[in-house]
Every structure is written in structure tokens, then in C-alpha cells.
Amino acid sequence: MPKDFLKKGLSILLQRQTSILQASLILMGTVIFSQILGLVRQRLLVSIFGASDVVGVYFASTKLPDFIFQLVIAGTLSTAFIPVFNDLMSKGRSEDANRMASTLLLFVFIIFGFLSLILFIFAPVFLSILNLGSGFSPEQMNLMANLMRIILVGQMLFLVATFFSAILQSYNHFFVSGIAAALYNFGIILGILFLSSKIGIYAPALGVILGALIFVIVQLPTVRNLGFSFRPRFSFKTLGVLEVSRLSWPRILSIFVFQLGAIVTLSLISFLPSSGRNYVIYDFALTLSFAPTVLFGQTIAQAAFPVLSREKERLEEFKTTFITSFNQMLYLILPVSVLFLVLRIPIVRLVYGAARFDWEATVLTGRTLAFFSLSIFAQALSHLVYRSFYALHDSKTPFAIGSLTTLIMVVLSALFVLVWDPSLRSIALTYGDRLRLVPQGVEAIAFAFSIASILNLSILLIFLHRKINIFTKKSFFFPQIKIFVAALFTAFAIYIPIKLLDQLVFDTTRTINLILLTGISSFAGLSLYLFLTWLFDVKEASTFLLLFKKIGNWREIFEGKEKVFETRTTP
Secondary structure, three states, X not given: OHHHHHHHHHHHHHOOOOEHHHHHHHHHHHHHHHHHHHHHHHHHHHHHHOOOHHHXXXXXXXXXXXXXXXXXXXXXXXXXXXXXXXXXXXXXXXXXXXXXXXXXXXXXXXXXXHHHHHHHHOHHHHHHHHHOOOOOOHHHHHHHHHHHHHHHHHHHHHHHHHHHHHHHHHOOOOHHHHHHHHHHHHHHHHHHHHHHHHHOOHHHHHHHHXXXXXXXHHHHHHHHHOOOOOOOOXXXXXXXXXXXXXXXXXXXXXXXXXXXXXXXXHHHHHHOOOHHHHHHHHHHHHHHHHHHHXXXXXXXXXXXXHHHHHOOXXXXXXXXXXHHHHHHHHHHHHHHHHHHHHXXXXXXXXXXXXXXXXXXXXXXXXXXXXXHHOOHHHHHHHHHHHHHHHHOOOOHHHHHHHHHHHXXXXXXXXXXXXXXXXXXXXXXXXXXXXXXXXXXXXHHHHHHHXXXXXXXXXXXXXXHHHHHOOOOHHHHHHHHHHHHHHHHHHHHHHHHHHHHHHHHOOOOOOHHHHHHHHHHHHHHHHHHHHHHHHHOOOHHHHHHHHHHHHHHHHHHHHOOOOOOOOOEOOO
């Protein structure tokens, strides 16, 4: 009986998902698994190496490989490949679709390989960009170059794996790609556990290669079963390739501007004291803030993207799908943003509270997380808005807006680090604690990031409104006002019990007490949020309450017999 149950459950997960609900639930499940493994990876790093300069060197070594990966792969796959692939499949031209996929895989592999080779050979030259303030020593820069070269090898495999994921998602197969992506982190964990005692910080870099290899292998059988086989044809005349290229360029330029801005912003950390340690603080806080963004923003946007792509000629349906997905995402992400803002220190302590992660690092990471948390909702919602533009085959508008807001982020970060921070340091000698609420150092960079993210979302929505008229009082503004009001009261409901219990009841030096304190405060806040949104008659509250009521019928939901979201992912 248990065997049959597991077999049936696995077959449901491995089948093609037929609704946004199915896809979202599976993506959220795999993302949660991936995020847990990612946090375990970070926890292991800090447990072994502490919040040290050497960990900062490792994080810095990943930035340029990630830069060219995002440039070459993300720009192609997120913007153009899936819509064009879906168009060909919907017309019954599966052979042409697979031929286009093979050709594109060959093209991007060659381009990425060429750029990686240049980066491999001239690693010290390119890495000097991250050391404008000379915060890293020559020895640390040499270590950074060696680590980057190892990571570049892993990225070649990661490229193939990501392409496989795009193919699977085009066929509405989300489980295998999601699990495979999660196991990438597992590979890094294995590297840290078994190799760190022998080769030190080189262990996670070799783990990247192992994780990327697992990422490829896990997806390969399903990709082959769907009929895809690599048949390279080095020709732009292959059907669909030119269309992908045309659609990709604005997105590639957009990613280039954003990634370059991010690298320049990160290079400003080298102007701060203890650059490596500050890299660790920044990366740890950013990782935590990205967790809910990926969980709610990326998953819902990813699940909705194929639907939006098919509805581009039916604008009323497109608008309905967008507004529904937008409000559902906001409903989920806003209380989480509030929770991260208020519970920043307990969250950091629970996730990174290893013996070698000292209290000073904990507080600084918590403060940095707080400033990132201000824009968690904007970061999540931007995923959906960007994909809405791409579904409409408009990648130029997001490029222009993204370039503008990236420039604002860079300028603000530079002002905060080079002008604001030195001034505050001198003032702090006189006024001390009065500056606790003022962002300084890496906190200020996080604050600049949040300002730019909120501004980016706002401008994107204005321009999307010009296309499809999304700004309606009844379906767009009224639900959001209600959600924001409920979230405001939620913040107080979380803050009050954590202050009272921390001072009067719990000894939070003990982990179990810290878990209880965080759990009670979170439960109080989220319960009030659910009650208020139900009281305010927020449609999304009813939707998710219905979902929870039906969660026992998980088989029916995944098989498409239970429908909570109206929109389906098949024509």
C-alpha cells in the first residue's frame, strides 16, 4: 500500500502540469527544498570558516562567472526561448522546435565557452574591478582568481542544465527541473563536507562542478523522453533562431547593465574596512532576502509565463491573468516582507548562528537584511511584470527602465559608501547610538538596492498600464490597499510579542527558546493578517483559504480535477 501510494504520488509529480496552481505548488515545493539546501550550504561555510575574509573571497570569485552566465543564458532563455519554443509546439512543429533548441544550445555554449576562456586566462585583470578600493590583499586576489577558474568549469555544465530546464518548463514539466536545480546546492554541500578539511575554501568551488553535473544528469532522462536529442546545426537560418536572437538582444543588454551595475556596486565594498568580511555580510543578507522573492515571485511568474505567452493576442484574458497573479503574489509576499523586517535578528541567528558567526556579524547581517526587506515585495512582483512584457514580445521597455534604475542604484551606492559613510563615521564618534536607524556601510548599499527596486517596479507598472490598461480601482488598487493596511497591522502584531516575550519570558541565548519566540511572534502576526484580509473581503484570502481547505485532496489538485486558480496552462 505505501509503495503504491508513493508510486502514484511520484507519477503525478512527473506528469505534465495542466494549471498555474499545479505548476506553482510544485515550483514552490522544489524552491523551498532548494532554499533549505542553499541555507545549509551557507551555514556550513560559516560553521567551518566563520564570517571571515576567506569566505568573502570565495563569494567575490563567483560574481564574474555569474555575470557572463546571466548575460548569455538568462537573457536568451527567460525572454525569448520559451515563447518561441511554445509557439512552434502549439503549431504542431515539434521537430522544428527541437531543432531550434539544439542550434541555440550550440550557439550559447560556444559564446559562453569563449567568454569563459578569456575570463580564465585574464582572471587577475578582470577581478581587479572588484578591488577598486584595494580592500583585498594580493594573496587574496590570487586565491580569488584560482577559485573563479574552477567555478567557470562548473558553469559550463550549469549552462547545459539550465537549457534542459527551459525545455522541460516549455513542456510544463516543472518537478524534475526544480528538484535538479535544488540538487545543485546538494553537490556544493557534499564538496564542503568531504573536502574542506583537505583543501579549505577550494571545497565549495569543486562542489560547484559536482552540483552542476548532478543538475544535468537528473534532467537528462526526462528531456530525452520528451523527444529532445541534441542535433547541432550551426545556422541562423534554423526556424525560430533569428526570432529568439531578435527578442534576446534587449534583454541581454538589460542584464548586462544590471549585472555591471551590481558588480560596480559590490566593488564599492572594497572601500570599506574588512572588505572580505563585509562581502560575507552582504551576500548572507542578500541570500536571505532572495528566499521569499524566489519562492513567491519567481515561481508564480514562471508558472504564469506560458499562459501569458499564449494570451498575448487576447488582451482581456492577458490582463485578467496578470492582475490575478499580481494580487495573489502581493498577498503572499507582503506579510513575509514584514516578517523579515521585524524578525531580522532572530532569523539571522537561526540560519547563520554558528559558533564562528559572532554577535557583531549577526547584528550587521540583520540590519542589512532589514534594508533589503523594504523591497522584497518589489523584487518579487518585478518577476511577473518583466515576464508580462516578454510575453508581449516587448523586451526594449524593460531594458530602458532597468538601465535607468540600475544607474540610480549605482549612483546612490557610491554616494552612500564614498561620501555618506565616511561622514557618518566621524559623526558617530560624538553621537554614537543616535545613528542606529541610519544605514551605513553594506547596509547603505542594501538601502540603495531597495530604493532602486521599488522605483523599478513602479515605472514598469506605469508603462505596462499604457499597453494593457491594468490600473483599475476595483481589481487592482482596492485589493492592494487592503493588503498593505493588513500588513501594517501585522508588523505590530509581530513586534509586540517578540519584545514582551524576549524581555520577560524567554532566554533567547538558547536555540529552542529562540525558535519558540520566533514561531509565536510569526503565528500572531500571520494570524492577524489572515483575519484582517478576510475581514476586508480580500479575494485572495478566500482563494487561499479554499486552497488550504482542499489541500487534503492533493491528488485531485495535481491531476487537474480540483481547480482553485481559474487560468490553465494548456490551450
